[in-house]
Amino acid sequence: MTKPTITIKICCGTMCYIMGGAELHLLKEHLPAHIAPLVKIEGASCLGVCQDDNEDRPPCVMINDELIPNATIQKIITHITKQL
Amino acid sequence: MHNQRFFIEAETYQEKKANQRVCGDACLSRKLKDEDRLITVLSDGLGSGVKANVLATMTTSMALQFTAKNDPLERTAEFIMNTLPIDAKRQISYSTFTIIDINCLGEAKVVEYDNPPLIIYRDGNFYEPSKEVRTLTRPGGRRAKVSYSCLNLKKEDRIIIVSDGITQSAMGTPHFPFGWESDGLKKYIRQTIKQNPEISAHQLARKIVYRASINDKGHLTDDATCHVIYCREPRHLMIATGPPFHENCDSLLAERIKNFDGKKIICGGTTSKIISRELNIPIEVSLNNPDPSLPPVSKMEGINLVTEGILTLGKVSRLLEELTSTEIKGNGPAEQMVRLLLNTDEITLMAGTRINNAHQDPNLPVELEIRRNVIKKIAALLEDKFLKTINIEYL
Numbered sequence: 001m002t003k004p005t006i007t008i009k010i011c012c013g014t015m016c017y018i019m020g021g022a023e024l025h026l027l028k029e030h031l032p033a034h035i036a037p038l039v040k041i042e043g044a045s046c047l048g049v050c051q052d053d054n055e056d057r058p059p060c061v062m063i064n065d066e067l068i069p070n071a072t073i074q075k076i077i078t079h080i081t082k083q084l
Numbered sequence: 085m086h087n088q089r090f091f092i093e094a095e096t097y098q099e100k101k102a103n104q105r106v107c108g109d110a111c112l113s114r115k116l117k118d119e120d121r122l123i124t125v126l127s128d129g130l131g132s133g134v135k136a137n138v139l140a141t142m143t144t145s146m147a148l149q150f151t152a153k154n155d156p157l158e159r160t161a162e163f164i165m166n167t168l169p170i171d172a173k174r175q176i177s178y179s180t181f182t183i184i185d186i187n188c189l190g191e192a193k194v195v196e197y198d199n200p201p202l203i204i205y206r207d208g209n210f211y212e213p214s215k216e217v218r219t220l221t222r223p224g225g226r227r228a229k230v231s232y233s234c235l236n237l238k239k240e241d242r243i244i245i246v247s248d249g250i251t252q253s254a255m256g257t258p259h260f261p262f263g264w265e266s267d268g269l270k271k272y273i274r275q276t277i278k279q280n281p282e283i284s285a286h287q288l289a290r291k292i293v294y295r296a297s298i299n300d301k302g303h304l305t306d307d308a309t310c311h312v313i314y315c316r317e318p319r320h321l322m323i324a325t326g327p328p329f330h331e332n333c334d335s336l337l338a339e340r341i342k343n344f345d346g347k348k349i350i351c352g353g354t355t356s357k358i359i360s361r362e363l364n365i366p367i368e369v370s371l372n373n374p375d376p377s378l379p380p381v382s383k384m385e386g387i388n389l390v391t392e393g394i395l396t397l398g399k400v401s402r403l404l405e406e407l408t409s410t411e412i413k414g415n416g417p418a419e420q421m422v423r424l425l426l427n428t429d430e431i432t433l434m435a436g437t438r439i440n441n442a443h444q445d446p447n448l449p450v451e452l453e454i455r456r457n458v459i460k461k462i463a464a465l466l467e468d469k470f471l472k473t474i475n476i477e478y479l
């Protein structure tokens with residue numbers, strides 16, 4: 001069996017949740033079959049993006065150590081595919 | 085309600101007579117917070133159905149009002165008898181009542197008129213207070229015997245009041261030709277408490293009514309109501325929600341949570357981070373969420389429940405508002421919190437007042453309430469609707 005090499009942390013804070021993060025919780029169901037076994041999905045408390053005054057907006061996720069703001073399921077999948 | 089010595093849990097359970105739409109008994113409790121006093125009235129209206137329900141409801145609300153105003157109990161009894169509407173067919177007006185008035189010292193005054201005598205369970209036995217019986221004249225010159233008694237409640241005492249639908253259940257069966265009667269009921273109470281010495285007031289009341297219904301083979305021949313008062317050690321819970329206004333109070337908040345003797349809830353992402361940092365307890369966010377309308381719960385060792393803040397509080401407040409019984413369906417974060425809250429007697433709310441600026445953005449797709457307002461609403465509901473004792477500390 002392949003070991004997961006990518007860890008995705010989905011922010012479960014209030015702001016991310018109401019800005020569309022609720023949908024990201026369904027990420028697992030949307031992952032293409034060849035990617036799914038390589039990915040480990042976890043929850044995280046507020047990643048701090050919502051508190052900053054810059055362009056980056058919630059919802060956000062961390063893919064390994066990289067922060068992805070304005071995250072959508074599609075954006076996450078594209079990002080993972082690039083890393084593989 | 086609580087007093088210096090113990091907490092008083094008061095719960096009612098009732099079932100209506102088979103094939104009736106409404107219950108002809110009524111039971112009402114009110115906690116007078118300023119006086120630390122609890123008044124309960126149980127009444128059984130003449131007959132069954134709507135008419136009986138109106139009589140019983142009028143009786144309980146009148147008795148409650150008058151007792152709360154400290155009117156002499158005889159006057160109250162007399163007034164009720166003279167006020168009730170007269171049944172056109174039978175030309176009588178009638179409803180029974182039992183009034184219990186418990187003050188802050190645990191002294192109870194009891195007035196009983198025509199209900200089965202109240203039962204006091206103490207240390208495995210039944211305690212009989214001495215009763216004074218007085219005769220009142222009802223309209224039409226009929227006489228009515230009203231009994232008065234006083235008792236000093238002790239921790240672990242239970243008072244059980246029932247309508248005659250309970251004591252007369254099983255009537256005419258070979259086993260109980262005259263019904264279950266107080267003796268049968270007492271035996272059942274003793275047995276049930278022996279099996280489960282910590283049985284809650286709600287559970288005991290429900291068990292008694294179920295048993296009466298079984299006595300009647302599942303078709304109650306009269307309305308059955310049971311009210312149980314249980315004097316016990318209070319159960320405590322603390323909720324920490326919101327970061328303290330001054331950061332140097334963070335450690336204080338964490339210490340309070342750590343040293344609190346009772347159940348603990350942390351509600352809010354920032355709050356849990358503060359406590360996690362101060363007490364060095366890691367937060368584990370689970371993604372497994374039975375309620376997609378709210379962010380999931382997290383886990384922290386030593387804390388009974390860790391949830392998101394404002395959205396969850398909003399749902400808790402809605403649930404508390406809509407609840408009509410103490411049974412809660414579902415297992416989402418808000419339901420879990422409501423269940424913990426309702427299983428507690430004294431709740432301490434540690435409300436941090438620092439505003440989360442991100443929440444004030446006018447471009448948000450939903451309006452986020454101000455935490456302080458939601459907390460106030462929840463506190464008021466718990467206090468007035470569910471008779472809990474609440475302390476709010478802002479920091």
Ligand code: FES
Binds near residue numbers: 012013017047
């Ligand atoms: S809530 Fe997700 S970054 Fe703050």
